Structures are given as structure tokens and as C-alpha cells.
Amino acid sequence: MNRYALGVGAAAMVVGAAALADPNTDVALEIDGVAIKTIAASAHADNPIGDTLISGWHYRNDETRALQLDDFDNPAFLAVELGRELWEAADGASGKSCADCHGGIDGFAGLRANMPKWSEAAGRPLTLEQWINWSRKEHQGAEPWKWESEQMLGMTAAIAVESRGMPMDVQTDGPMAEWFEKGRDLYYTRTGQLDFACASCHEANSGMMLRADHLSQGHLNGFPTYRLKWQGIGSIHRRLKGCVQDTRAEPYAVGSDELVALELYVSWRGEGLDIExxxxxx
Amino acid sequence: MASIKPRVKAPKTASAGEVVSIKTLISHPMESGQRKDKDGATIPRQIINKFTATFNGAMVFACDLEPSVSANPYFEFQMTVPETGVLAFEWVDDDGSIYTDEKTITVA
Structure with missing residues (x-):
């Protein structure tokens, strides 16, 4: 009798797991009255994901999703607070703060949505981190921040939150075309002992379970992101490195041309979604 | 992360007898005393060991914290608001520091 009951229980669990594997699309993300588009029509007919883009927010469980509904509950806001303090703080040989030249940080509304962005001076696209360090060197005469330092993450988070609710919009034509193609090549290049490309999980198997992980479409609109696994906030490149490592390959370095190109291409795949x-x- | 700083989210107004939700957060490393630095020396324990909330001097929420509590302890509780008053919060640190915050709730 007991064994029979156990069998029924196990069958019910299997059914439950299958149902859970779909992203929860019955919920909507609204923060402080601002609706954020987390399910959207793709801006490009040739987007390999298809017509409907779904943010990674919908793939997470109820408790994790709830943390993002109120900025007070969102642990990433400790980093945002730090970034806002740094915005006002003088640094480097110039003795100037970011605010001395740029004014309010809200002047950067929309900036995060355009990243990575072409730099005439550098002759290449730069990510938000690279733009910040460029400005620290050129305008403040300050030492660059390390990519994954709390100062850099704080500043990128504080700038990114100003673009919340604005659509992702990166340049892919003109001088960016070459980087875009490179990013696309990398997205479909199989690497590592497991011989996986980005597309193996996030395109061919998105929505499926990879062991305990629910594979999303792999969008970047939420970065920098607080990951419970990290117990902290992290950059796009940290996440991309983690993915490459999971295929048991030697990951590209943060800030490398490969990851910048990949960031550009993956951002394009997310066009239609809002920055969250x-x-x-x- | 950032320096030790308390934060509170509470409604500014409520009706008499209403049950409201209070959220509190303090940024704090909550060093457990179990960890060692790279030279093998024990990193001394420093945690928030006590948290209390009072409303017009009357206790509404209190708890002791132990070393296994994660960094940046967050508390959310619900309380009935009987009248206009001041919610006072207190976090006690191992080093003797006391961090405080206050919110006034007005009953219309």
C-alpha cells in the first residue's frame, strides 16, 4: 500500500516539473508605477529567437521575481546607492566628480540601452564599463576601476537604473557591422569539452530544464544583475564567462574583444525588451 | 558593500487599526567569526546581534541575530497602527555601535 502511494506521488511530481518548465508569462513587471516590457515582439524579423522575446525574469520562481518588484527588496540597490555616492565624489588629478561635468545622473537616461556603443576616439565599440574608465582617465585623471570591483558595479548599476523601462537599442550598422558579425559567429561557435555554443542552450533548448536550471532566452536587459548564486551584483561579462566556463572551455577575459562583440550581438537579440x-x- | 547604513520603508499615513507592512534593511558585513583570512588568522566576529522596533515606546518587534545570518539583514513585519506615532528602530552591533532610524506614521 505504501509503495503504491509513493508511486502516485512520484508521478505527480513529474507532471508538476514539466508544467514548471514553461516561463511564467502571466505576471507583469511594474516597479514604482513604471511598467517594464519583459515580454515583447522582436524588433527584428530575422531574430533567430522568433517573434516573442521573454525576459529571464519570467523564468525565475515566484520568490526571486518578487525581489525585483520593489526597489527596497532588490538587493542590487545597495550597489546603486554606492554608485550614486561615487557619482558625486571627486576623484583623480582633476579633483572633479562625474557630476561636475555631467550634472545629474538622470542625464544618462537611455545610455545603458545603447551599450556597447561606438567610440570615434577609440575606433571600436566600448561597453559601459569601458566608457566609464575612459572618462575616468580622460576627464578625471583617475585610475581605472577593475571590471568587477564594487565601484564599477555600483556605477554601472546606478547608470543602468536611469534607463529602466527604455527599449534596448544598439547600433549594428556602419563600423559596428564587423563587431556584430564577430559576435554572431561566437554565438554559434561550439566550445569546450561539452561542445556547446551559446545557441545550444539559449536557442535550441530555451525553456527546457538544464538539470536544476531553467534555460532562458539569454537576454542582457537586466544587467548588471544581482544573482543569488553570486550573493552579489555582477556584470554582463562575468555572466558570459560563466556560460563559457560551463561548457568546460577556457573563458574569454572580461573586456576582451570577443566578449564585447558577443555583448553587442546578444543585445541585438534582445531588442524589443526594455532595460530592467x-x-x-x- | 557600502558603509553600515540602516534603511526603513514604512507608510507615511494609515487609518486607525490598519495592518501595515514595515520593511527594514541594514547594510552590514555580518562577519561570522568562523572565517579565516589568507594568513590563516581568524577574522573577528562582527555582526548585528539585536534588532528592535518600538511604536511610541511600546515594543512591536524584536529579535536576536546569530552569526549564521547573512550580510545585509532584512526584516519585514506587519503591525497594527492604533494612532499617530513614531516608529523607532534600533540595530545593535557587536562593537557596541547602535544604529537607529525613525519613521512617523500619521493616522488620518
Whole structure:
């Protein structure tokens, strides 16, 4: 009798797991009255994901999603607060703060949505981190921040939150075309002992379970993101490195040309979605 | 992360007898005393060990915290608001520091 009951229980669990594997699309993300588009029509007919883009927010469980609904609950806001303090703080040989030249940080509304962005001076696209360090060197005469330092993450988070609710919009034509193609090549290049490309999980198997992880479409609109796994906030490149490492390959370095190109291409795949940074994920 | 700083989210107004939700957060490393630095020396324990909330001097929420509590402890509780008053919060640190915050709730 007991064994029979156990069998029924196990069958019910299997059914439950299958149902859970779909992203929960019955919920909507609204923060402080601002609706954020987390399910959207793709801006490009040739987007390999298809017509409907779904943010990673919908793939997470109820508790994780809830953390993002109120900025007070969102642990990434400790980083945002730090970034806002740094915005006002003088640094480097110039003795100037970001605010001395740029004014309010709200002047950067929309900036995060355009990243990575072409730099005439550098002759290449720069990510938000690279733009910040460029400005620290050129305008403040300050030492660059390390990519994954709390100062850099704080500043990128504080700038990103100003773009919340604005659509992702990166340049892919003109001088960016070459980088875009490179990013696309990398997205479909199989690497590592497991011989996986980005597309193996996030395109061919998105929505499926990879062991305990629910594979999303792999969008970047929530970065920098607070990950419960990291117990902290992290950059796009940290996440991309993690993915490459999971295929058991030697990951590209943060800030490398490969990851910049990949960031550009993956951002294009997310065009249609709104910036929701700083997001909270598993 | 950032320096030790308390934060509170509470409604500014409520009706008499209403049950409201209070959220509190303090940024704090909550060093457990179990960890060692790279030279093998024990990193001394420093945690928030007590948290209390009072409304017009009357206790509404209190708890002791232990070393296994994660960094940046967050508390959310619900309380009935009987009248206009001041919610006072207190976090006690191992080093003797006391961090405080206050919110006034007005009953219309």
C-alpha cells in the first residue's frame, strides 16, 4: 500500500516539473508605477529567437521575481546607492566628480540601452564599463576601476537604473557591422569539452530544464544583475564567462574583444525588451 | 558593500487599526567569526546581534541575530497602527555601535 502511494506521488511530481518548465508569462513587471516590457515582439524579423522575446525574469520562481518588484527588496540597490555616492565624489588629478561635468545622473537616461556603443576616439565599440574608465582617465585623471570591483558595479548599476523601462537599442550598422558579425559567429561557435555554443542552450533548448536550471532566452536587459548564486551584483561579462566556463572551455577575459562583440550581438537579440537593470536572478 | 547604513520603508499615513507592512534593511558585513583570512588568522566576529522596533515606546518587534545570518539583514513585519506615532528602530552591533532610524506614521 505504501509503495503504491509513493508511486502516485512520484508521478505527480513529474507532471508538476514539466508544467514548471514553461516561463511564467502571466505576471507583469511594474516597479514604482513604471511598467517594464519583459515580454515583447522582436524588433527584428530575422531574430533567430522568433517573434516573442521573454525576459529571464519570467523564468525565475515566484520568490526571486518578487525581489525585483520593489526597489527596497532588490538587493542590487545597495550597489546603486554606492554608485550614486561615487557619482558625486571627486576623484583623480582633476579633483572633479562625474557630476561636475555631467550634472545629474538622470542625464544618462537611455545610455545603458545603447551599450556597447561606438567610440570615434577609440575606433571600436566600448561597453559601459569601458566608457566609464575612459572618462575616468580622460576627464578625471583617475585610475581605472577593475571590471568587477564594487565601484564599477555600483556605477554601472546606478547608470543602468536611469534607463529602466527604455527599449534596448544598439547600433549594428556602419563600423559596428564587423563587431556584430564577430559576435554572431561566437554565438554559434561550439566550445569546450561539452561542445556547446551559446545557441545550444539559449536557442535550441530555451525553456527546457538544464538539470536544476531553467534555460532562458539569454537576454542582457537586466544587467548588471544581482544573482543569488553570486550573493552579489555582477556584470554582463562575468555572466558570459560563466556560460563559457560551463561548457568546460577556457573563458574569454572580461573586456576582451570577443566578449564585447558577443555583448553587442546578444543585445541585438534582445531588442524589443526594455532595460530592467538591476535585475534579480537565481 | 557600502558603509553600515540602516534603511526603513514604512507608510507615511494609515487609518486607525490598519495592518501595515514595515520593511527594514541594514547594510552590514555580518562577519561570522568562523572565517579565516589568507594568513590563516581568524577574522573577528562582527555582526548585528539585536534588532528592535518600538511604536511610541511600546515594543512591536524584536529579535536576536546569530552569526549564521547573512550580510545585509532584512526584516519585514506587519503591525497594527492604533494612532499617530513614531516608529523607532534600533540595530545593535557587536562593537557596541547602535544604529537607529525613525519613521512617523500619521493616522488620518
Amino acid at each position: 537593470a538591476p535585475a534579480v536572478r537565481q
